Amino acid sequence: MKMNTHIEIGNRIFPLDKTSYIMGILNVTPDSFSDGGRHNHVDKALDHALRMIDEGADIIDIGGESTRPNYTMISEEEEIKRIVPVIEAIRKRTDVPISIDTYKSKVADVACMAGANLINDIWGLRYDSHMAKIVKKHNVALCIMHNRKAIDYTDFVSDFHKDINSSLQIATDAGILNEKIILDPGIGFAKTHEMNLYLLNHLDMLHDMGYPILLGCSRKSVIGHVLDETVDNRLEGTLATSVIAVMKGCQFIRVHDVKENVRAIRMTEAILRTSEI
Numbered sequence: 001m002k003m004n005t006h007i008e009i010g011n012r013i014f015p016l017d018k019t020s021y022i023m024g025i026l027n028v029t030p031d032s033f034s035d036g037g038r039h040n041h042v043d044k045a046l047d048h049a050l051r052m053i054d055e056g057a058d059i060i061d062i063g064g065e066s067t068r069p070n071y072t073m074i075s076e077e078e079e080i081k082r083i084v085p086v087i088e089a090i091r092k093r094t095d096v097p098i099s100i101d102t103y104k105s106k107v108a109d110v111a112c113m114a115g116a117n118l119i120n121d122i123w124g125l126r127y128d129s130h131m132a133k134i135v136k137k138h139n140v141a142l143c144i145m146h147n148r149k150a151i152d153y154t155d156f157v158s159d160f161h162k163d164i165n166s167s168l169q170i171a172t173d174a175g176i177l178n179e180k181i182i183l184d185p186g187i188g189f190a191k192t193h194e195m196n197l198y199l200l201n202h203l204d205m206l207h208d209m210g211y212p213i214l215l216g217c218s219r220k221s222v223i224g225h226v227l228d229e230t231v232d233n234r235l236e237g238t239l240a241t242s243v244i245a246v247m248k249g250c251q252f253i254r255v256h257d258v259k260e261n262v263r264a265i266r267m268t269e270a271i272l273r274t275s276e277i
Helices: 042-055 076-093 105-114 131-138 156-173 193-201 203-209 221-227 235-247 258-273
Strands: 006-009 012-015 021-027 059-063 098-101 118-121 141-145 181-184 214-216 252-255
Touching: 006 141, 021 042, 021 258, 042 059, 042 076, 042 258, 059 076, 076 098, 076 105, 098 105, 105 118, 105 131, 118 131, 131 156, 141 156, 156 181, 156 193, 156 203, 181 214, 193 203, 193 221, 193 235, 214 235, 221 235, 235 252, 235 258, 252 258
Parallel strands: 021 059, 021 252, 059 098, 098 118, 118 141, 141 181, 214 252
Antiparallel strands: 006 012
16 A cells, blocks of 8 residues: 555644654653653653754654553543643643544543644554544544564564554544554563564564654663663664664654654755765
């Protein structure tokens, strides 16, 4: 399938052949794997969002529940309580697109009413049977991430594609338009270290599916495994994955450290654009 030339998120049009865009991570949780507790008050969250925008973030991705390994699931009500005041505060100050990182339809519904423009579902519509209806109801963009309950693949590459196609079928059945969809390979979710590295080296295989690609690898354990570094010392490894993402044609890159990643991405793009003198 041929990919669309652009995707509309909120009131912004993102051309898909010009550059890679930065999604800045804003976790309003007490327990996220790398920044838990830092931005779980509205003023701190707003300040951080505005700082990321000033540093070059094109989208702000808000998460109210940590999805780190062995995370503790919270109620919909608690998640809504965490995210809605932050969405509203950001929306009063800027029209930069807001993504809501949730797999719960009720949370997504309330978030969209508060001003979110993209639903970033780590279960790719396969956890909550009502999620696709919410995407369609609000006519927002959707990021479908690859995930499964266990690392139980028969053939990793084949099963990976089957899983994503299953999510895409749910979207199609709900009437979600192709031009609203982004795919995320799900680095760090239900994958071995070797599987994560394989996907990072073969991100371009997702182009055959005809959708823009989002890479979320910032500070993740695959980097810690390779470099033998703690979460707070994975910036260089993250920058390497962002450079790879640009070289493999990813349109969106989800990161914690916006300024550094923007610089690495723009430098990579400048090199790739210069083919003749």
